[in-house]
Amino acid sequence: MKLIFERGAEGRGCSILPPCDVPEVEFSRKRETKLCLPSLSETEINRHYSELEKQVYGVNSGFYPLGSCTMKYNPKVNEAAAALPGFSGLHPLQPEHTVQGALELLNRSEKALCEITGMDRMTFQPAAGAHGEFTGLLLIKAYHQKRGEGEKRTKILVPDSAHGTNPASAAMAGFKVVNIPSGPDGCVDLEKLQEAAGEDTAGLMLTNPNTVGLFDKNILEITGIVHGAGGLCYYDGANLNAVMGIVRPGDMGFDVIHLNLHKTFSTPHGGGGPGSGPVGCKEFLAAFLPGKAAERREDGTYEFETPAESIGAVRSFWGNFLVVAKAYAYILSLGAEGIPEAAESAVLNANYLKKKLEDIYPMAYPGTCMHEFVMDLSKIKEKTGVTALDIAKGLLDGGIHPPTMYFPLIVHEALMFEPTETESRETLDEAAELLRKLYRTACENPKELHEAPIHTPVRRLDEVQAARKPVLRYSYDL
Amino acid sequence: MGAYIPNTEKERWDMLKAAGFSDFSELYADVPEGIRLKGSLALPPGQAELPVRRSMEKLAGENQVFAHIFRGAGSYRHYIPAIVDEIATREKFVTAYTPYQAEISQGILQSIFEYQTMICQLTGMEVSNASVYDGATAAAEAAAMCIGKKRHTVLVSGAADPGVRRVIKTYCFGNGSRYLEIPEKDGVTDRGKLSELLSDETACVYVQQPSYYGCLEDMDSLCEMAHGAGAKLIAGCNPISLAVLKTPGEYGADIAVGEGQPLGIPMAFGGPYLGFMAATKEMFRKLPGRIVGQTVDRDGKRGFVLTLQAREQHIRREKAGSNICSNEALCAMRAAVYLAAMGARGLEEAAKQCAAKAHYLQKALKGAGLFREHSGEFFHEFVTASDTPAEAILKALERKGILGGLPLDGKRILWCATEMNTIEEIDETAAIAKEVTGV
CATH class of the missing domain: 3.40.640.10 (Type I PLP-dependent aspartate aminotransferase-like (Major domain))
Structure with a gap:
């Protein structure tokens, strides 16, 4: 996708301010270098951000069980x-x-x-x-x-x-x-x-x-x-x-x-x-x-x-x-009764999802969880070579936002799920189904998960290159 | 009423049983009986959407929204192009989490990369981070970037915003560095006093351009003085002014920070705002918070990720330079859309109009017997003094729906004009002031 700086053409712009109705003033300490900002019509700006928006996963794009982040619905x-x-x-x-x-x-x-x-x-x-x-x-x-x-x-x-x-x-x-x-x-x-x-x-x-x-x-x-x-x-x-x-x-x-x-x-x-x-x-x-x-x-x-x-x-x-x-x-x-009701439903949703997964995905800690639970994929990794990261990336292809990965640090191959109270039973059922499918893929065809995601706008990104040769802004001089 | 829970009570019971429980109280078996809340919270019962909306409208209605504003002092009323609100309220931008999952977050990541580029353009610096909470915390974080074992004194200009000074001072209370103020003289930093205060313990000098009183500092000479003593210079800048004034990059600042609110963010009773931070190549690895970098994916396609994360708290824990995690990403997007809509010409025009209108206001107020206190050049704010009590003038303006300048004490007022103020409005303001002063 083009950067906003790669769009438009010199001379284009939006008409925002009227002419000044008072005399101009001059300063002694003026900016010397040219200020480079996008030269775009309003149409182009709008389209640019529409393109960007397509490549964003919002709370209502799908299930968002990001542990410790409480991605509940944001009421309008x-x-x-x-x-x-x-x-x-x-x-x-x-x-x-x-x-x-x-x-x-x-x-x-x-x-x-x-x-x-x-x-x-x-x-x-x-x-x-x-x-x-x-x-x-x-x-x-x-x-x-x-x-x-x-x-x-x-x-x-x-x-x-x-x-x-x-x-x-x-x-x-x-x-x-x-x-x-x-x-x-x-x-x-x-x-x-x-x-x-x-x-x-x-x-x-x-x-x-x-x-x-x-x-x-x-x-x-x-x-x-x-x-x-x-x-x-x-x-x-x-x-x-x-x-x-x-x-x-x-x-x-x-x-x-x-x-x-x-x-x-x-x-x-x-x-x-x-x-x-x-x-x-x-x-x-x-x-x-x-x-x-x-x-x-x-x-x-x-x-x-x-x-x-x-x-x-x-x-x-x-x-x-x-x-x-x-x-x-x-x-x-929510009021006095809605607040504990929300808490209780958050805990219920987490326990319900956990129950649907714990026969195949080892939980880091047994027993009743609160609003979130942590899986430990160490054994799955040992058996199949598939890591917590691979499962997370597999979820991306399935249209679900992955859970929090590799946290807390005391669990090695951690995936932390927090469904929140604003998810329906069907959403949890579908997520459980997808996770079970990914487990089967891990056992049968682990390579597929190492390759995931393949249906996203970009695939796994080279973070090492990003850190070693930092490119942190667009350069107008090039 | 509703708690935004989709499942009905019956469904919840079914789920509870499927999860292996027989009663809801079992979910909280680990919570010791003795500390559980007895009875219900002392709050009103929940309400449906319509009454909630009415309650909120009632509270909003108990505030006065001024149509005419001549007050700045850290929060500025500028025109916000319609497209800014349109884009910044799109649901996915509003509701997404931090873009840790890069493959499905390219839109957010690219928008931050573009924001970083625009901040570098404005400030003339090499590297920008993805934002911090506001201009004051940006200044405090910048000071923390400069503190070392030997150099642990932070010098802050007494001509800087008192709200910003207070935050830097509070952060210094935290990290144990020494906070000293350089006295103000004629609305700017007293350079004589600065040279007395500089020592081999000075970590950095924080100066605001324009100053809190609207005056233009001689940043070249302040930079030279700080660097001469081996200290860093942190410039706190008004972003709109950077379209016309010499940039931090040009005068040689080490770190440029500022309040990004003027860039398309409403005054909103003080927040959310936007702290921008940019640094030189030498300093950028000390920048706090998130930074987006460009890279490629497995197929060689350009993409963006959060990078240099080894600086940050989730990796380095107590050894991180800062604890910042959440920032002001949506406000940064507002700033980027604002800058795209204004363009270089539009931003320059806004800056010029701010200055022109402030100067016109200053002359008009002078005619009303309110004389400017300081002598040097100013941008879009200035201080007047008069024998007439400030409150009397401001009350008279308020009766006509005008929010006058900020009273600094009984006699002095800090005024601000922006491109929003019309000549008619300014003339009327001066006329009302004149009636009060009786000049």
């Missing part, structure tokens, strides 16, 4: 609500009395999400999950510093099954990372945790349900050990979809959390963003929150207030406001 009413000019047309620094609806939306969203998570306060400044992790860790850092233990408490405990963002966020917040090995059941090894926790522990980062799709039933012991050592507990909300409305992180013993509104609360992923990663905390950390909180005054009006000992700001203004608006519309739609 949320999009319509966020597009209202009364939201999209607001300048972030308008006088507060002219943005009362926006402040009320932030205030109500905070209250609802605190109720769902068992937290007391929340900031919407973080723009994504990893950004939320960084923010939450800064709260932990500020807390220890205030107590005069900042110098001493320098370590963050992270299970080896954690998302890569956890250790990376801890490092960005200036902490040393201590990896805690998982037990054979995929959960936190309590003894190892006990050994690691001590006077230098700033906190623990944990996902529960964890990244192998299991609810760690020792959760109270885990948070108890960390608290006992004087550390705080951070909840990575990536997997909240499994338990929302059933059990709350605040009641599991967590002090600070982030949510991924673009996972659990149905806002779309946009091909990689924007997301929103609000951070919630217990009251004793609230004074450290970044940015400003939308507070309700006694007369029913709203105002922004900066927390007393705020760590500062992690983003400009108030975060990805329109994403929060979409999540709020979703919360209104």
